[in-house]
Amino acid sequence: MLYRETGQFKTSYAADMAIFPIRQDRIALGALLIFAFVGVPALDAFQVWPFGGEYLIRAILIPFLILSLAAVGLNTLTGYCGQLSLGSGAFMAIGAYSAYKFGTGVRIPLEIFTIDIPPLPVFWCILLGGLMAAFVGILFGVPSLRIKGLYLAVATLAAQFFFDWLFIRVKWFTNYTSSGSVVAPDLTFFGLYVNKPIERYMLCLIFVTVFALMAKNLVRGNIGRQWMAIRDMDIAAELMGIRPLYAKLTAFAISSFMIGVAGALWAFIYLGAWEPLAFNIDRSFQILFMVIIGGLGSILGSFLGAAFILVLPILLDQVPHALGIAVSVETVSLLVFMVTGALICWLLIVEPHGFARLWSTGKEKLRFWPYPY
Amino acid sequence: MMKVTLAFAAAAIGVTAMAEPALAQANEQFLPSLVYRTGPYAPNGIPFANGVADYWTLLNERDGGINGVKISPEECETGYATDKGVECYERLKGKGPTGAGYFSPLSTGITFALTEKVPGDKIPLLTMGYGRSESRNGAVFPWNFIAVGSYWTAADVAIQHIAHELGGIDKLKGKKISLVYHDSPYGKEPIMALEERAKLNGFTFKGIPVTHPGVEQKSQWLAIRQDRPDYVLLWGWGVMNSTAIKEAAAVGYPREKMIGVWWSGAEPDVTPAGDQSKEYKALMLQHGAGKFKVHDDLQKFVLARGKSVAKDDYAQVLYNRGILNSMLGTEAIRTAMKKFGNKPMTGEQVRWGFENLDLSAARIKELGFEGMVGPIKLSCQDHQGADIARVQQWDGKEWKVISGNYKADLSILDPMVKDASAKYAADKKITPRDCSKES
Numbered sequence: 001m002l003y004r005e006t007g008q009f010k011t012s013y014a015a016d017m018a019i020f021p022i023r024q025d026r027i028a029l030g031a032l033l034i035f036a037f038v039g040v041p042a043l044d045a046f047q048v049w050p051f052g053g054e055y056l057i058r059a060i061l062i063p064f065l066i067l068s069l070a071a072v073g074l075n076t077l078t079g080y081c082g083q084l085s086l087g088s089g090a091f092m093a094i095g096a097y098s099a100y101k102f103g104t105g106v107r108i109p110l111e112i113f114t115i116d117i118p119p120l121p122v123f124w125c126i127l128l129g130g131l132m133a134a135f136v137g138i139l140f141g142v143p144s145l146r147i148k149g150l151y152l153a154v155a156t157l158a159a160q161f162f163f164d165w166l167f168i169r170v171k172w173f174t175n176y177t178s179s180g181s182v183v184a185p186d187l188t189f190f191g192l193y194v195n196k197p198i199e200r201y202m203l204c205l206i207f208v209t210v211f212a213l214m215a216k217n218l219v220r221g222n223i224g225r226q227w228m229a230i231r232d233m234d235i236a237a238e239l240m241g242i243r244p245l246y247a248k249l250t251a252f253a254i255s256s257f258m259i260g261v262a263g264a265l266w267a268f269i270y271l272g273a274w275e276p277l278a279f280n281i282d283r284s285f286q287i288l289f290m291v292i293i294g295g296l297g298s299i300l301g302s303f304l305g306a307a308f309i310l311v312l313p314i315l316l317d318q319v320p321h322a323l324g325i326a327v328s329v330e331t332v333s334l335l336v337f338m339v340t341g342a343l344i345c346w347l348l349i350v351e352p353h354g355f356a357r358l359w360s361t362g363k364e365k366l367r368f369w370p371y372p373y
Numbered sequence: 374m375m376k377v378t379l380a381f382a383a384a385a386i387g388v389t390a391m392a393e394p395a396l397a398q399a400n401e402q403f404l405p406s407l408v409y410r411t412g413p414y415a416p417n418g419i420p421f422a423n424g425v426a427d428y429w430t431l432l433n434e435r436d437g438g439i440n441g442v443k444i445s446p447e448e449c450e451t452g453y454a455t456d457k458g459v460e461c462y463e464r465l466k467g468k469g470p471t472g473a474g475y476f477s478p479l480s481t482g483i484t485f486a487l488t489e490k491v492p493g494d495k496i497p498l499l500t501m502g503y504g505r506s507e508s509r510n511g512a513v514f515p516w517n518f519i520a521v522g523s524y525w526t527a528a529d530v531a532i533q534h535i536a537h538e539l540g541g542i543d544k545l546k547g548k549k550i551s552l553v554y555h556d557s558p559y560g561k562e563p564i565m566a567l568e569e570r571a572k573l574n575g576f577t578f579k580g581i582p583v584t585h586p587g588v589e590q591k592s593q594w595l596a597i598r599q600d601r602p603d604y605v606l607l608w609g610w611g612v613m614n615s616t617a618i619k620e621a622a623a624v625g626y627p628r629e630k631m632i633g634v635w636w637s638g639a640e641p642d643v644t645p646a647g648d649q650s651k652e653y654k655a656l657m658l659q660h661g662a663g664k665f666k667v668h669d670d671l672q673k674f675v676l677a678r679g680k681s682v683a684k685d686d687y688a689q690v691l692y693n694r695g696i697l698n699s700m701l702g703t704e705a706i707r708t709a710m711k712k713f714g715n716k717p718m719t720g721e722q723v724r725w726g727f728e729n730l731d732l733s734a735a736r737i738k739e740l741g742f743e744g745m746v747g748p749i750k751l752s753c754q755d756h757q758g759a760d761i762a763r764v765q766q767w768d769g770k771e772w773k774v775i776s777g778n779y780k781a782d783l784s785i786l787d788p789m790v791k792d793a794s795a796k797y798a799a800d801k802k803i804t805p806r807d808c809s810k811e812s
Contacts, residue, residue, distance in 0.1 A: 178506075272489030275482055278456065333450040
């Protein structure tokens with residue numbers, strides 16, 4: 001009864017091609033956005049539990065948003081275009097280190113002249129970080145024209161190890177700090193100094209909302225259809241006149257751009273100071289698992305997957321303590337490993353297509369409710 | 374089945390929601406402990422965490438806390454990962470009536486990340502023998518306390534010991550010294566000090582990185598076999614240390630020519646390699662293994678009462694470092710109480726306590742740490758307070774102290790601290806405090 005599009009007639013082409021064609025979806029999304037943009041700051045301002053203190057925002061919401069953005073990025077590549085990538089950590093690192101370099105000033109002395117870019121404002125640094133990641137993404141996407149599936153995964157794995165090595169070894173990227181750990185510049189956006197957790201949250205939220213809507217919009221349009229055609233059967237797609245070069249490389253570029261921006265946000269907003277280890281192979285796997293658990297080929301799934309992989313262990317970790325059960329921290333952390341692992345296995349057996357499919361099944365059920373047949 | 378699971382999950386979340394606010398204790402000093410009892414660094418993380426916990430238990434059991442204010446500790450497992458460490462920090466920083474007293478992350482990576490966060494939250498960081506070497510300069514790093522020693526101190530003392538073994542500082546000329554290091558900020562910190570020394574004393578320095586977590590070091594040690602350095606310094610942590618010793622034995626590099634930093638000189642580093650570790654040397658962060666006067670009290674009030682979390686690591690090197698870490702922290706709180714009264718201290722007050730911490734020889738004897746650590750005096754300008762270290766050697770069963778105290782050469786290190794902290798201040802646009810105006 002509640003969720004039924006019966007009676008919502010589409011009377012124009014524009015209505016037929018809307019991003020969210022069902023009215024209930026629009027209302028739900030609107031409500032969610034209002035809550036995220038207005039509700040959360042309001043609750044934080046009044047210190048309503050669990051918003052008292054900064055923990056929820058700083059340790060859960062901010063990393064959740066940033067990793068969701070990375071998952072959306074990977075999902076456009078792996079979920080929509082069918083190109084498996086294990087290089088997300090590397091693309092995040094490229095975003096982070098490029099943003100850092102642009103934020104502290106780039107100076108490359110060449111024979112004839114010197115490239116000298118003064119420190120740029122943080123906002124542009126983050127976007128430029130994404131752009132650099134997009135360039136590298138295109139470069140490492142080239143092998144995808146020849147190889148597919150697991151072989152491509154191995155090629156992107158090469159990117160992961162290469163950039164791990166590069167940022168550890170080439171001291172220019174870390175401005176020759178003795179320890180190899182770099183510190184993000186102050187977060188000043190158009191004259192506003194962003195430091196309070198809620199401000200940082202809003203900043204991440206704006207980035208994530210814009211990019212998620214952009215991704216949602218892209219995948220239903222011309223380019224998204226090309227990606228999906230390539231994913232479903234590349235030879236057939238090519239015969240229909242889709243150029244694999246263009247389709248695959250745009251997917252790599254856009255995906256890497258979003259992952260790069262996520263990397264810059266992760267470094268600048270969440271960590272503050274970081275080392276290459278923050279973007280190692282584990283990060284790549286973490287984001288890939290988010291996409292798989294959340295659902296390949298679904299923007300919503302990226303968010304659900306990020307919540308599951310990132311937030312669930314943190315919550316599980318606190319359950320025994322909150323219940324007042326005295327167990328040592330190592331038992332808890334091992335239990336969290338086991339429970340999370342078991343949940344992943346269970347979920348993949350019950351619903352191999354991830355949360356997104358669970359959601360669409362739920363929607364289907366809601367349509368028939370209360371008269372299922 | 375599904376419904377039961379869901380109901381259980383819902384119940385669990387519900388209970389979490391209710392239980393959370395009820396945990397706050399009224400008149401207790403909350404002290405967080407970032408630990409790693411799992412993962413590749415756990416062999417070294419566990420004894421330290423046990424020492425930290427046992428000393429707090431001792432204060433609670435023997436004295437009823439610090440000046441009557443009970444300590445309420447809480448651990449959080451970081452697994453030595455920076456992002457998990459940040460999450461733990463956020464989780465624990467606001468607990469208790471006055472928030473966390475101080476943090477000791479026992480990880481250089483987490484220290485770097487928290488260094489950016491503590492000024493905003495006003496919580497001091499006690500990083501005893503690790504972390505940013507330039508954070509000694511309290512004018513630029515008001516919230517970091519790298520008490521007792523930094524990696525630069527360690528590097529300098531190691532070179533001094535090598536010179537001593539060779540028979541004079543001039544004998545270093547033309548020698549080859551390699552550093553096998555954990556490829557992270559931790560392992561890279563000493564390089565600057567070693568390069569400085571290499572320039573000064575005329576030896577050839579070479580850094581050989583080992584990738585985290587350090588179980589794969591075959592190629593590095595083959596390179597050492599080819600290169601034949603006169604000495605190898607080891608800057609490892611966790612499983613990397615014992616692996617290095619085993620690989621050194623495999624390529625026949627003499628263990629007596631290896632000198633580990635004080636994080637590579639504990640029992641879990643040498644025992645897994647068995648007899649191969651014999652004659653391996655390591656620096657001491659002043660103290661070593663063994664029992665001192667404070668251990669009598671630990672035995673009486675903590676172990677005998679069954680309240681100790683330690684197992685066979687009791688009185689080992691890292692356990693002792695744990696109790697030393699807790700002693701410095703709680704003494705800083707005690708110092709702060711002198712000014713602010715006997716009640717739970719806020720991070721800001723504890724910071725004042727650290728900055729005015731003055732542990733004389735008499736006070737250290739009173740605390741039962743005589744023989745473990747010398748006098749330490751921190752100030753606004755100097756957040757390290759001590760520059761001495763000794764060298765110990767593993768004889769197959771236990772660590773033997775083989776040297777007297779070396780004092781790091783401040784004429785080399787002080788300018789480095791000054792330069793590095795000035796660079797940090799410039800990058801972060803910090804105006805250094807004027808220490809002559811601090812009280």
